[in-house]
Amino acid sequence: MDSETLLARITDYANRPNPYPLYAELRESGPVVRQADGGYLVGTYHEIAALLHDPRMSVDPRTRGEVTHKPPFLRLDDPEHHRLRTLAMRPFGPPHSPGRVDAMRGEIDQITKELMDSFEAGRQIDIVDDFAYPLPVTVICRLLGVPREDEPLFRAWSDALVAAADVRPEAETTETDKAGDQARIEMGGYLVNLAEQRRGNPSDDMLSAFVNEPDPALRLTQEELAETAVLLLIAGHETTVNLIANGVLTLLRQPEHLDQLRRDHDLLPRAVEELLRYEPPVHIRERIPLADIDVAGTPIAQGTSVVLVLASGNRDAMRFHEPDRFDPTRPDNEHLGFGSGIHLCYGAPLARIEAQAALGALLPHLGTARLVQDPPPYRQNAMLRGPRHLPIQL
Amino acid sequence: MPGDLKEGRIVIVGASLAGLRAAEALREEGFTGSLTVVGDEPHPPYDRPPLSKQVLLGQATADSTGLPMRRDPDADWRLGVRATGVDLLAKQVLLEDGEPLPYDRLLIATGTRARPWPNPEEALLDGVFTLRTREDAGGLAQRLAAGPERVLVIGGGFTGSEIASACRERGLEVTVAERGPAPLVGALGGTLSKLAAVMHRNHGVDLRTGVTVTALHGNGGFTGAELSDGSRVDADVCVVALGAVRNVEWLAESGLAAGPRGIACDAGCRAFNMYGIVTDDVFVAGDVSRFPHPLFGYQMLSLEHWGNAVEQAEVAAHNMVNPGPLQRPHLAVPTFWSTQFGLNIKSVGVPTYSDHVVIAQGSLEARRLAMVYGYQGRVTAAVTVDMAKSLDYYRHLIETAAPFPPPTGAADRAIAADVPIPSDVPDPKGLSHGPTVALTGYLPDRRLTVVQPTG
Numbered sequence: 001m002d003s004e005t006l007l008a009r010i011t012d013y014a015n016r017p018n019p020y021p022l023y024a025e026l027r028e029s030g031p032v033v034r035q036a037d038g039g040y041l042v043g044t045y046h047e048i049a050a051l052l053h054d055p056r057m058s059v060d061p062r063t064r065g066e067v068t069h070k071p072p073f074l075r076l077d078d079p080e081h082h083r084l085r086t087l088a089m090r091p092f093g094p095p096h097s098p099g100r101v102d103a104m105r106g107e108i109d110q111i112t113k114e115l116m117d118s119f120e121a122g123r124q125i126d127i128v129d130d131f132a133y134p135l136p137v138t139v140i141c142r143l144l145g146v147p148r149e150d151e152p153l154f155r156a157w158s159d160a161l162v163a164a165a166d167v168r169p170e171a172e173t174t175e176t177d178k179a180g181d182q183a184r185i186e187m188g189g190y191l192v193n194l195a196e197q198r199r200g201n202p203s204d205d206m207l208s209a210f211v212n213e214p215d216p217a218l219r220l221t222q223e224e225l226a227e228t229a230v231l232l233l234i235a236g237h238e239t240t241v242n243l244i245a246n247g248v249l250t251l252l253r254q255p256e257h258l259d260q261l262r263r264d265h266d267l268l269p270r271a272v273e274e275l276l277r278y279e280p281p282v283h284i285r286e287r288i289p290l291a292d293i294d295v296a297g298t299p300i301a302q303g304t305s306v307v308l309v310l311a312s313g314n315r316d317a318m319r320f321h322e323p324d325r326f327d328p329t330r331p332d333n334e335h336l337g338f339g340s341g342i343h344l345c346y347g348a349p350l351a352r353i354e355a356q357a358a359l360g361a362l363l364p365h366l367g368t369a370r371l372v373q374d375p376p377p378y379r380q381n382a383m384l385r386g387p388r389h390l391p392i393q394l
Numbered sequence: 395m396p397g398d399l400k401e402g403r404i405v406i407v408g409a410s411l412a413g414l415r416a417a418e419a420l421r422e423e424g425f426t427g428s429l430t431v432v433g434d435e436p437h438p439p440y441d442r443p444p445l446s447k448q449v450l451l452g453q454a455t456a457d458s459t460g461l462p463m464r465r466d467p468d469a470d471w472r473l474g475v476r477a478t479g480v481d482l483l484a485k486q487v488l489l490e491d492g493e494p495l496p497y498d499r500l501l502i503a504t505g506t507r508a509r510p511w512p513n514p515e516e517a518l519l520d521g522v523f524t525l526r527t528r529e530d531a532g533g534l535a536q537r538l539a540a541g542p543e544r545v546l547v548i549g550g551g552f553t554g555s556e557i558a559s560a561c562r563e564r565g566l567e568v569t570v571a572e573r574g575p576a577p578l579v580g581a582l583g584g585t586l587s588k589l590a591a592v593m594h595r596n597h598g599v600d601l602r603t604g605v606t607v608t609a610l611h612g613n614g615g616f617t618g619a620e621l622s623d624g625s626r627v628d629a630d631v632c633v634v635a636l637g638a639v640r641n642v643e644w645l646a647e648s649g650l651a652a653g654p655r656g657i658a659c660d661a662g663c664r665a666f667n668m669y670g671i672v673t674d675d676v677f678v679a680g681d682v683s684r685f686p687h688p689l690f691g692y693q694m695l696s697l698e699h700w701g702n703a704v705e706q707a708e709v710a711a712h713n714m715v716n717p718g719p720l721q722r723p724h725l726a727v728p729t730f731w732s733t734q735f736g737l738n739i740k741s742v743g744v745p746t747y748s749d750h751v752v753i754a755q756g757s758l759e760a761r762r763l764a765m766v767y768g769y770q771g772r773v774t775a776a777v778t779v780d781m782a783k784s785l786d787y788y789r790h791l792i793e794t795a796a797p798f799p800p801p802t803g804a805a806d807r808a809i810a811a812d813v814p815i816p817s818d819v820p821d822p823k824g825l826s827h828g829p830t831v832a833l834t835g836y837l838p839d840r841r842l843t844v845v846q847p848t849g
Contacts, residue, residue, distance in 0.1 A: 053787040055755055055764075055804030077805030079756070291803025302803075342783045 003029040004036040007307060010284075011167055011382040017375035019283070019385070020324070023312035031296040039305035040298070043312035045319035045336070047296050051308060052341040057287040059343060064288060064303060070223060072231035077290075078342060085346065087220055088228050091209030092143075093349065101349045104139065108354055111138050112361040119365055119394055124372060127390035131362070132244035133237070136354055140236030143350075144229065145205025146194060157187040158234050166381050167284050167307065188226030191233065195225060206232070232347075240351050242281035242379075242386025244358045247272070249390060250279050251359070252371050254326055261328060262363050271328035272355045276337025278326045283311040284383045285339060310336040311385070369394050399715045401427040405487050405495055406469075407477045408503030408641075409433025411441065412680030412703040416501055417467035419711035429469040430495060432487065436474035437528060443700060445531035446553050447733060450560035452539055456532030477504070480648040482667070482676065498675065499714050502645075502657060502665065503707065505681040506638035506698060509828060511548075516609065521616035522632045525553055537631050538564055544629035545569070546619055548607050549827035550577030552732045554635035555590065559734035562597045569600040569627050571607050571619075573826035580825040582745055582777055584818025586765055589758050589779065593735040602627075606826060637828025638698055640682050650676065655834040656684035656696045661723035663710035679703065679710040684834050685724060689792060690747045690774065694834040699730040727789055728831065731782075737761065740782045743775030743792040744831055750814040752799045754788075756781055757808050764788065767817055768798025 003025070009015060010022050026033060026043035033041045042048055051057050059075050061067050070076070073084040090096045115131050125131070141148045164173075164180025195207040202208035207229060213219045220228060251258040261267055287306045292299065300306060313336045315323040320330075338345035345351065372391035379388045404420060406413045409431050417431055433439075439461045448454040472489070479488040486494040508524035511517035521542075523534045538545070538561065545561050547554045550572030561568040574580060576587035577594055594601040606622045610632060618628040645652040650673070651666040652658075657678045658666045663685065665676040678685075680703040684696040709724040731740045748767035756763030756779075764784050767775035773796045776788030791800055799814050822829045 049786070050790050053784065053790070055784055055787060055806065056801065058805055060805075079760070079762075079806045082762070082806075289803070290805060291801065293801070293803070341786070344783065 003033050006033060007035050007037075007039070007041055007167070010309070013378075013380060016378035016380075016382065016385065019311070019382075020315060023309060023315055026309060026312055027316060030298075032298040032300070034298075035307075037305075039307060040295075040300055041307050041309060042295065043309040043316075044296075045313040045316035048308045048310060048313040048336060049340055051287060051295065051306065052285075052336075052339060052343070054293070054341075056290050056293055057306070058290050059285075059287060063290065070227065072227040074231055074235070074343065074346075081342065084220070084224060084228065085342075087218055087224075088232065088346070090213070090218065091206045092346075101353060104143070104350070105353055105357070107142065108135075108139055108357045109361070111135055112357050116361060116365070121368070121394050124391055124393050127248050127392055128241065128245050128387055129389065132241045132248070132358070132390070135244065135358055136237040136240035139350070139354060140233060143206055143236070144191075144233055145198065145203060145207040146191070146233060150190075153190070154187060154233060157183040157190075158238065161187070161230070161234055162238055162381060162384060166383050167286065168382075184230060187230050187233070191229035192222055192226050195229065236347055236350070238384055239281040239345075239347075240354050242384060243272075243275065243351060243355050245387045245390050246279035246281065247275045247355060247359050248362060248366065248392070249371070249374075249376065249387060250275060250326055251366060252369060252392065253374070257326060257328055258363075258366055261359075262367060265360060265363075267328050268356050268360050269352070270330070270333070272352060272359065273333045273335065273337075274326060274328050274330050275355070277314045277320070277330075277333055277335030280311050280314060280335070280337035281384060281386055282337070282339070282345075283385045284309055285343075310339065365394055399717065400424050402498035403428045403496060404430070404499050404501065404714060405497040406431045406501045406503060407487060408501075408505055408680065408682070409435065409439050409471065409473060410503070410505050410680070410703075411439065411461065411700065412503035412505065412707040413501070414439035414461055414463070414467070414707075415704050416503060416679055416707035416711045417469050418464050419708045420715060421465060421467050423712055423715045425711075425715045427498075429467060430472060430497075431467075431469045432472045432475055432477050432489065432495070434474070434476040435527065438471070438473065440528055442526070445528065446525055446556040447560065449531045449535050450538060450557060451563055452535060456528045456535060459528070476644070478644050480645060480650070480676075482649055482673070485675070499677065500675060501677045501679060501710055501714065502682060503678070503680045503703075504641035504644070505703075506640050508634070509636040509639050511610065511634045511636075513610070516612075517634070519610060519612040519616040519632075520614055521612070521630055522610060522634065524634045525557065526638070534631075534633065538566060542566060542629070542631045544627070545631045545633065546571065546607075546627050546629040547633045547635055548619075549635035549637065550574070550590075550594075550601070550603070551580060551635060551637060551825070551827035552578065552730075552734075552830060553637075554633070554827065555594070555734045556732060557633050557635060558594060558599050559597070562599060562735070567598075567600070569602065569629065570594060571602045571605055571621060571627070571826070573604070573606050574820055574824055575603055577601070577603075579818075579820055580746075580822060580827070580829050581831065582739075582741070582765075583748065583751060583767070584820075585751055585753075585758075585815065586777060586779070589761065593737060593761075597735045600627075635827055637830070638681070639828075640696075642682065655694075655832060656682050658694060659683050659685050661686055661688075661725065662713045662721045663706060663724055664713065677710040677714055679706040684832075688725065689727065689795070690744050690833065693747070695728070695744065696832045696834055697728050697730075698830040699728055701729045702726070727792055729785070729789075730830070738780050738782055739777065740785050741775065741777045742785050742789045743767065743773075744833070745775040745777055745817070746819045746829065746831055747774045747833060748817040748819060750798065751817045752812075752814050753808045753810045754800050755784060755804050755806050755808065755811075757810070763808070766791075766798070766800050768814065771798050772796070773798045773800055 031044040031047040160183035198208040376387040476490040508526035544567040577590040579587035609620045642652040659678040684694040686692045705726040713721040762780040773791040
């Protein structure tokens, strides 16, 4: 059966520029599609949403005995997940730090402006390297309290970790996993060391808040702090860069919508939501059932890999009217771009502000800009999909 | 001609949440005719949930809860005007100022009002409040801000519990008198009501259960109350939280199926007349309606839920401007939420339509849990405490009539999840406040009797 090779074809780098026809094939093959390796793919909106909310679906790699160390909260089930996510949320969002993210708007605008200072008409720039990458990196560094000049250091770790987290069926992964493990340990040590320097001497950043928490019941252990800080630093920029780059690419491909946004800046928040539906940064998440389950009539045994293709759910005509159309005025846009359920993206409020600020600032420059290369070269990663470079002529 | 339904005269009686959302939805649906909204309060539509929470905490003022308009419904607003009747034959709404208001289609969304203290003289004492309107909330908030010695709350339903929570958060002494065995027992059943009682007491509420208030005392100003157990509570503020009364009296002579439990309508929000015949041009939405729901045995449901008002208004509006074959049923699964004592409580389904419950995730001890309710082997409701993101999963179980107890396997599943226990939903007659969800076709307690053999 051809549909049994869908995951292999989706993760095949040759299909990275446009996986959407494969997603359409996935949805046409049924809500639950068995793969040759025995796992399942789910690409329809309602089934994905239901599985994301299903408390029997585990994200913990230890469920399958893959690792022995305790993962970060992104890969933990409740109640452990809830405890650690709640602790990680204390210095970041409501109810304990309600204004934290919103208060960064001005700073984000300022960083955006500084990055654009070098943009001149007629010049060629790389949206990824010159803008979409440095913006979220600078923001997350300030938020966490990581020196911006250490970027080359954590970029290498981050690359190794993200590569290890990708979905790679039929690939020899031992080396990648080993490199990922090594990077995780080194990066964790680096961040814990940074945090320790702030113990008793806090500044206004999240690492300081973590190590200076007065209530012992609300403190992270050193291992938990390492895992959490690594997660926040990586997730804080690896996804937003794709959101911004995918956004610029989408708008340059659709000049009528670019014009529409240039005329009506108030549409920006909704346009960002539509981008999260239409070209989301996170395409795939995996879950493991803790019990034998039934999904849309298909029995799935405990412990089987269930790959949720979020980006396919976002293009499901059973949920969205004309799903393949980019429509920045789309009402009722409850996309899966940030996932859903208990693992709903922790950084979503920050990502929204960054994307709105970035695209809003770029809009005046994009009217006369053109794509140098379409499709642009993509990153290797199938799970976190986005251009590696996006050269445009201003 | 179907096209005619987009034109003509539509009158909405009731200018609160359901009335406003219906007006907006009518325009969304392409209605181009004349639209009149009648409301007896002088204010434009406002939101009520903050009145018992943020307003009492002093975080928002009572007049700041106006409902945002999603679009201008381009309506003729007749505010501060009471409707006094309907002439179904002449197709007119009668207003208190004597002017008849002709309609082609009518939507009734008159909602509920606070059930008053039964003794009118005692109710007039200064310091005795009910909590339903913006004025109520403003007056009570002002009194709480002045720092009373003690507040007496009569009734431990959602409103009463939220008021008690707000008082404690403000550092005020508060006594709650509840006729049933625990707060929230009428809405959530026995097991969760135990958690509610613990939360009240842990937060310093003087909780009295199994008692009624027999008299309010005062000479001009409220000074205290007598309880059925012979005790006395000295307090200078009293909030009567005895549930709500449906605003149907104005329809007494109308020939519509309007009674104390609301106005009966079909699943398409079309009102029944007193003979059970469906009307073609009178629709009902929101708290004042009672409608059949297939997930709950086609029992007539009446709900005092924010979400129900919105969803039912949208269905009613759709059906008012579309011909029969294109009309939609109102089948939304009921949901509601409450915040009190630092807990976020959310419910989906109808917890009172149950015979058993299990704690499917979390635990009472952790104060974070999902409790699932079943009726005759089928999942009919779930309530989460600080676990709101699980709600959609349980909604899906309810919608698909999944077997009860629910499937096992959740990572944070409680050991107790293997042991269904009686849901212990009391007879509403034993509660001091009216239920916010009522199955008006039968009394659920009749089927909830559990015989425990002794010896």
